[in-house]
Amino acid sequence: MMYDYFSSIVSGITAKLEEDPHGIHARKRYALAVAALGQRLYSENARxxxxxxxxxxxxxxxxxxxxxxxxxxxxxxxxxxxxxxxxxxxxxxxxxxxxxxxxxxxxxxxxxxxxxxxxxxxxxxxxxxxxxxxxxxxxxxxxxxxxxxxxxxxxxxxxxxxxxxxxxxxxxxxxxxxxxxLSKNRLGEALELTNEATVLIKEIYGLAKQKPSPVDSRFLNNFGVVITLFMGTREGVDICRAFRDELSHRIATSAMDPSQERIRLMWVQNRIQFPFPMESMLGDSGAKIVVDELNDVTWEPMDPDNPFESIARRILSIPFSRNVDSRVAHLQELAREYQIDGAINPCHWGCRQGTGVRGIISNGLREIGVPVLNLEIDCVDSRNLAKGQIQTRFEAFTEMIQG
Amino acid sequence: MKNKILGFTCAYAPVPIIEAAGFQAFRVLPQGECPDQAGQLLHDNLCPHVKRVLDRALDNDLPGVSAMVFVNSCDSMRRVADAWRSARPGDQVMVLDLPSTNTPSSIDFLATEYERMARTFFTWNNLTFSRERVRERINVWNDLSQTLALLETKMGEAFYPGLAAEVQTVVNTAATDSVDAALAMAKAAVTKAWVPAGGHAPVFLFGNLLFDPKVFDLFERWNMHVTRLDFCTGSRFVSTVDLSQTDDPFAALARSYMTGPPCARTMDITRPGSIAQKIVERAGASNARAVMGFTLKFCDPYLARIPGIRQALQAAGLPFLMLEGDCTMGDIGQQQTRIEAFTEMLGV
Missing domain, CATH: 3.40.50.11890 (Rossmann fold)
Structure with a gap:
């Protein structure tokens, strides 16, 4: 059943892309890759x-x-x-x-x-x-x-x-x-592809930093975490290139409306995963998420001649692997680079790791003049969602930022 | 002159290393009357253990503590280590990296971490690093461990009113005062003329933290014969270190701590979920007819394993009562009806 579900998504997106073979359609290509991964996971042949x-x-x-x-x-x-x-x-x-x-x-x-x-x-x-x-x-x-x-x-x-x-x-x-x-040659090739994709990812984030930012609140939603699944593959490089090209195209065609970016926001940790009208809630106040905490490259290029140490250093560089001081320093760096006006921390319920130190994160961002809205949301379980309350808090937060 | 005090919060911090470096080891237990303040730094969904420990730090309820060692054992422990630096910036703080598995490479790494810990503590206390001193303290620790094992065996053999609370008092003394003092108490307890009694249901207790001796007196009042205190504040805390396999005390500590009765966060990857079977085995060895678990609310490592433990106990025919709370006396008191119904159901 799940295999059929993913296969139908793959067919649908492929047909859409074929209607405009020269279009960039980064999110569609990304969704296609994700659906194809789902298809592989549920196929009987894959390891x-x-x-x-x-x-x-x-x-x-x-x-x-x-x-x-x-x-x-x-x-x-x-x-x-x-x-x-x-x-x-x-x-x-x-x-x-x-x-x-x-x-x-x-x-x-x-x-x-x-x-x-x-x-x-x-x-x-x-x-x-x-x-x-x-x-x-x-x-x-x-x-x-x-x-x-x-x-x-x-x-x-x-x-x-x-x-x-x-x-x-x-x-x-x-x-x-x-x-x-393990073939050292194949691993070397994979790490070269990782490096190629990483260069593109850095370009994507570099473009997203511009003011106005060419991203909309959903464009890089979950990107930094999910793209890791495609590292070491040509498919991963192609997805990253499509994102880079789409942002370049948006900038070249002045596609972004500065009035939709009166408030630039950072999203802390992971996004809300169930359907939730975040963009419209934010958009009503002229606010936009321009950066996610999890969208960053914190590691040096992989060294194919020293693969295991390279990979180890990459894993250790991820702020979530480290203590809160590293995490706060990283958030402060992102806040400065993206020139954000405020941050939203959903405080995913049940997450001792990410949400645990929310007070320290708030203090760290306030130190550099960035206010933080701490919500109480379960990013996966919508059963106890208080949508109206969240909307009220968004509105109060954006009003406060606008003074 | 009294030794300087070094605090710790997790059973994977070896007291013999702390004492070898000339410190008094002081386990910061989640107790006391200080106000709830941890929410300033930590989310409310962290376990009551770390929140209460942080409350104590924020309230300066840690007389004489000027240094701390935290263990990277679970998310909550990582977070309280993070918060400590904000709460008490003047303390010397060390975080020890603890692997989750007991593979050879993990044990080797932990040995290097324990040596780093020892060298750091000797330096903090302006003493010359000495492996021999660590070995000496391990030997005293093992003496305590083996003496406590005698008392625990006795707990399983028959119901001796007050013995469980006495054992807990000894363990608490080792955790918060000195191993030498605890050893003296344990030896006195071994020679004491304990009088057996009947009419109580033999129950094996396991979980993370339950350390107030009065709790075990309460359990006895509620018709329970406690056969074992399998908590990280109980028998798992004072486990024997096998020095016979290696000259390196840190390797010995690492091997013993990673292969002994585990906290739920430590796993044997060759036998996933084996904590459940180990609890069944230890319960059986203690002559228990039932098992009661007590874990702190929001403790992910335990809560994720409870369904598997429940299944294993069911398969072994051991009735099981699971309690979740904040390990205060008030919280335990609210469980009276459930516990009495449980022991009554056992029909002793």
């Missing part, structure tokens, strides 16, 4: 790995493994308004309703046999312990082998060595399951 968010997808792609972080499924279920059914299943099975809804939705999908059965599982201790617990539960439920990448919080030489060693061990673990050893 599948369910992973943690910070797994090295370029390495896995180079080894011919169709891999995906499980929170992607939670987001997908929310966006199609089917998450509730699965969250209820998880809650009925005894999983706490106070836990992260991304993980509850995935757990419910697993219990209802709505997830593709993986060949193996690769957990990551970053960004969160809750996600790692889900990976262990999956390994038990599916009776599949589990590998865990322990991501230290520091970037000390010992931490880099430890993580690099684990990544090398992980490659051996994958080879043990696929029967194909």
């Amino acid at each position: 599948i790995a369910w992973c943690g968010v910070t797994a090295p997808f370029d390495l896995l792609n180079s080894m011919g493994v169709t891999s995906c972080f499980v929170e992607f499924v939670g987001a997908m279920l929310a966006s199609t308004e089917t998450a509730e059914l699965f969250m209820q299943e998880a809650e009925d099975a005894g999983y706490a309703a106070d836990s992260c809804a991304y993980h509850r939705a995935v757990t419910g999908a697993m219990l209802k046999s709505a997830m593709p059965v993986p060949d193996f599982i690769i957990g990551t201790s970053s960004p969160c312990t809750a996600g790692l617990a889900v990976m262990e539960n999956m390994a038990k439920q599916y009776r599949k082998d589990l590998f865990v990448l322990n991501v230290p919080q520091s970037e000390s030489p010992a931490a880099v060595r430890f993580l690099a060693l684990q990544i090398e061990e992980m490659a051996g673990f994958v080879a043990g399951h696929t029967g194909q050893a």
Whole structure:
């Protein structure tokens, strides 16, 4: 059923793109790639790995493994308004309703046999312990082998060595399951593609910083997190190029209306995944999200001659892998570079990792003159959504910014 | 002269290292009457453990503490370490990286982390780093661990009123005062003439934090014979360090801490979900006829494993009562009816 669902999306988007073969259509190409990934995950032929968010997808792609972080499924279920059914299943099975809804939705999908059965599982201790617990539960439920990448919080030489060693061990673990050893050449090619895509991603973010920004509030929604799934592939490079070209085109044609950007906002952590009229709520006040916390490149180019250490340094550079001081410094840097007027933190309910230190994040941004709107939203579970209250708070926040 | 005090919040911070570096180890337990202030820095959906610990920090309810070690053991612990720097900027603070798995590379890394911890503490206290001193303190720790094991065996053999609370008092002394003092208390408890009683249901307790000895007296009043205190503030805190396999005390600590009875956040990747089976085994070994779990609200590592633990206990025919709360006496008091119904159902 899910395979057919994704296949119909792939067919639909492909037909649309064929109607305008010379158009850029970045979001459509991105949606097509995401649907095609869903199709592969639910096909019977692919080798599948369910992973943690910070797994090295370029390495896995180079080894011919169709891999995906499980929170992607939670987001997908929310966006199609089917998450509730699965969250209820998880809650009925005894999983706490106070836990992260991304993980509850995935757990419910697993219990209802709505997830593709993986060949193996690769957990990551970053960004969160809750996600790692889900990976262990999956390994038990599916009776599949589990590998865990322990991501230290520091970037000390010992931490880099430890993580690099684990990544090398992980490659051996994958080879043990696929029967194909890691090819250094293929990994090298994948890392070159990662570098090519990363250059384009930096260009995308560079363009998004302009004033007025060529992005609208949804254009780069979830981009920084989801694009990692396509790293190390030509498809990933092509998607990034399409985004870069579309922004360049918007700038060249002066497509953006400055009156829609009286207030430039930063979105902290992850977006609301279920259908929610965020853009219209913000647009009514002339406010626009120009940057997401998760849309940034914090690492140096990958070194194909030193792949494991390179990948380790990349994982360790992600602010979510580090302490709150690093995270606040990163948010402050983004705030300055994008010249934002305010920040919205949805404070995803159930997230101890990202939401836990919201007071420190607010203080850190206020230090540089950026007000923060802390909401109480579950980004996946819409059952307790107080839409009217959120709208009122948006309005009060934007009024306050406009003085 | 009294030793300087170094605080810690997680059972994976080895007390022998802290004491070897000349500090008094002081576990900052989530207790006291200080006002709720943690919400200034942390979200309310973090566990009551870290919020209460931060309340104490913000209220200066930590007499003599000038240094802290935090362990990167779970999201909540990471966040309280973050908040500590804002709450008490004058403290010396160290964060220890703790792997989630007990693989050889993880154990090797943890050994280097424990050595880094020891070197840092010796430096903070202006002492010369000494592996031998760490070994000495491990030996005392093991003496305590083995003495406590005698008491825990006794707890499983029969119902001795007051014994569970006594064991908890010893553990708390090791966590907040000194291992030497705890050892003296434990040895006295071993030689004490405990009088067995009947009519109580033998129940194995597990979870994260339950440390007030009065709680166990309450449980006894509610017809429970506590056979084991499998908490990170209980028997899991004082686990034996096997020095026989290596000359390196840090390697020994890392191996013992990662392969001993685990906190839910530590996993054996060769046996996913094996914490459930381990609880079944330990409950059986303690002669329990039922199991009661107690975890703090919002504790992801435990809450994610409870359904699996429930299944394993069902399969083993062990009745199970799960409680969730904030580990205060008031909170426990509200559970009286459920606990009494549970022990009554066991029909002793």
